[in-house]
Amino acid sequence: xxxxxxxxxxLLGRFMRGSNKWTLSLVIFLLAxxxxxxxxxxxxxxxxxxxxxxxxxxxxTGNIVITPVEGQEFISNAEATVxxxxxxDEVNAAAAETEVPASLRYQVIDANFxxxxxxxxxxxxxxxxxxxxxxxxxxxxGDTDQIIIGRQVTGAQGAQNLSTFEGIQVGDKISLVVSGxxxxxxxxxxxxSKFLEADNRTFVTRQALDGLLPDLHDKASNIIVRIxxxxxxxxxxxxxxDRGITGTFNTWEAxxxxxxxxxxxxxxxxxxxxxVGFLIAAVxxxxxxxxxxxxxxxxxxxxxxxxxxxxxxxxxxVFQSLxxxxxxxxxxxxxxxxxxxxxxxxxxxxxxxxxVTLAILVDDLIGRGFGVLLLGIASGLIPSIxxxxxxxxxxxxxx
Amino acid sequence: xxxxRDVIQVKSLEKTYALGEIKVKALRGVSLSIAYGDFLVVxxxxxxxxxxxxxxxxxxxxxxxxxxxxAGQEVTLMPERRRTELRLRNIGYIFQExxxxxxxxxxxxxxxxxxxxxxxxxxxxxxxxxxxxVDLENNxxxxxxxxxxxxxxxxxxxxxxxxxxxxxxxxxxxxxxxSIAATDVISVFQSLNREADHTIVMVTHEPEETAxxxxxxxxxxxxxx
Numbered sequence: 001x002x003x004x005x006x007x008x009x010x011l012l013g014r015f016m017r018g019s020n021k022w023t024l025s026l027v028i029f030l031l032a033x034x035x036x037x038x039x040x041x042x043x044x045x046x047x048x049x050x051x052x053x054x055x056x057x058x059x060x061t062g063n064i065v066i067t068p069v070e071g072q073e074f075i076s077n078a079e080a081t082v083x084x085x086x087x088x089d090e091v092n093a094a095a096a097e098t099e100v101p102a103s104l105r106y107q108v109i110d111a112n113f114x115x116x117x118x119x120x121x122x123x124x125x126x127x128x129x130x131x132x133x134x135x136x137x138x139x140x141x142g143d144t145d146q147i148i149i150g151r152q153v154t155g156a157q158g159a160q161n162l163s164t165f166e167g168i169q170v171g172d173k174i175s176l177v178v179s180g181x182x183x184x185x186x187x188x189x190x191x192x193s194k195f196l197e198a199d200n201r202t203f204v205t206r207q208a209l210d211g212l213l214p215d216l217h218d219k220a221s222n223i224i225v226r227i228x229x230x231x232x233x234x235x236x237x238x239x240x241x242d243r244g245i246t247g248t249f250n251t252w253e254a255x256x257x258x259x260x261x262x263x264x265x266x267x268x269x270x271x272x273x274x275x276v277g278f279l280i281a282a283v284x285x286x287x288x289x290x291x292x293x294x295x296x297x298x299x300x301x302x303x304x305x306x307x308x309x310x311x312x313x314x315x316x317x318v319f320q321s322l323x324x325x326x327x328x329x330x331x332x333x334x335x336x337x338x339x340x341x342x343x344x345x346x347x348x349x350x351x352x353x354x355x356v357t358l359a360i361l362v363d364d365l366i367g368r369g370f371g372v373l374l375l376g377i378a379s380g381l382i383p384s385i386x387x388x389x390x391x392x393x394x395x396x397x398x399x
Numbered sequence: 400x401x402x403x404r405d406v407i408q409v410k411s412l413e414k415t416y417a418l419g420e421i422k423v424k425a426l427r428g429v430s431l432s433i434a435y436g437d438f439l440v441v442x443x444x445x446x447x448x449x450x451x452x453x454x455x456x457x458x459x460x461x462x463x464x465x466x467x468x469x470a471g472q473e474v475t476l477m478p479e480r481r482r483t484e485l486r487l488r489n490i491g492y493i494f495q496e497x498x499x500x501x502x503x504x505x506x507x508x509x510x511x512x513x514x515x516x517x518x519x520x521x522x523x524x525x526x527x528x529x530x531x532x533v534d535l536e537n538n539x540x541x542x543x544x545x546x547x548x549x550x551x552x553x554x555x556x557x558x559x560x561x562x563x564x565x566x567x568x569x570x571x572x573x574x575x576x577x578s579i580a581a582t583d584v585i586s587v588f589q590s591l592n593r594e595a596d597h598t599i600v601m602v603t604h605e606p607e608e609t610a611x612x613x614x615x616x617x618x619x620x621x622x623x624x
Contacts, residue, residue, distance in 0.1 A: 007511075305494075308483075308511070396496075
């Protein structure tokens, strides 16, 4: 009994040694393609989801947005709240933002883009707008009559708003109309974060706001909090509450707005494509291995005729399928990591929600690899069961 | 398995094949006994039923009716697992088309059935001895594709002998060989029967080969004539 367990390994070794190298390469290539098809689409969609999530965090909301408690318009003592939030262990930085109740006017065009008052240095620690200037420069403390605007405001090619300040240049004058009174500002810079909702905004300094609306001094519409590790927002919210910070706490996911719908759609599409991908992989692997085993029907008949037990024959072909799929997954993973990931890192997909590269989710890659291996086992087992139950003489005769 | 006077006893064996819409009665109630040490030659025209008989005796197929006793044990209703075990330990089968595994060398083809029972080392040693007995000691590492038809059939004979079976079935073993190779293979069978007392059942339709056995039966229209 113990000796016969060695038969599948013996036969597998001889079959691999005697196999046609081109055929073997083709089988492994096809299995590698089936695996890449499974992981590439998923990585791409995860990349899109990751890019959009990161864009929301980096350009707009940070990880946590603290808004006024219900019934209040602003958070009082904004600076003290920011300082208290920054003392929490897991908080990297916090910044107050105040939405200015003003409209914008450029030449004869009026538009209602959000105008947000910020402390430029503080803001640069929670969002990356300061690094996204494509013309002019970012705000600095003491800029009381300067404004920066997002690319969407300029009506640049691809911008989606109808009423925009098309043709505006750095140095041009823009009016902030507060309570019907225009206040002249100079356009200091234009930023382009590639995230539509972020590029739809304009920024002035808190000193400028103090000059326009002194009543809003040290008041914030929201406080943006960046934390050390995305995904631990709820824990940090608990820490902030423990520090006596009051307000409504929202995670970036809750604040993502219309992007949430887009991301949800991507998740659904990805799930559908994954299902279809698995079906395609299953059919591909099954056909490859079924054809291979069908070509060995005569051989299987001979093995049965000389007294090799059916389960040993089935085990041999399951092992063979397993070797094929392991090699296919290994080659597929090698191509993915050595070619596709670096290529898309250098040449990312440029989408309205940001640059998209392939996301590498190790659990997903391993899970899908195991999925392919299971498909390989099933693809080896099913035809070998069918073949070892057929009549020996039919197999030997190739009928 | 205890030794009986007869290796095989067959009673009223029937087998019908379906060839499309037509049913062909290949065996119509064959009865016979094969004793230890017999070299039985089964002859007859093409389609007479001689290979069908061999397939039933060699446990490669199931008859529609009748009984087969193998060393006194009824085997027609035996589960496939036990029939496989019988084929492994007690039956050697030689096919017209050699039926070697193309990826295995001559030595590996011969030692494979022995590896089911014993250690690989002893299987290898016995396979080497048997291949030497059929004059293939210099072709141990040759693949079937590197051997002539006669050499391949000798490998098949060595494989059939590897587990020291109670009986050897040979289904037209010389049909695909030239006359020199055929004579060579027949002389191996004769030697196995005369010198080593192996029980052999050989199907042939070559008239000159009927003389090599100690018994000859002729099958015609599914019956022994």
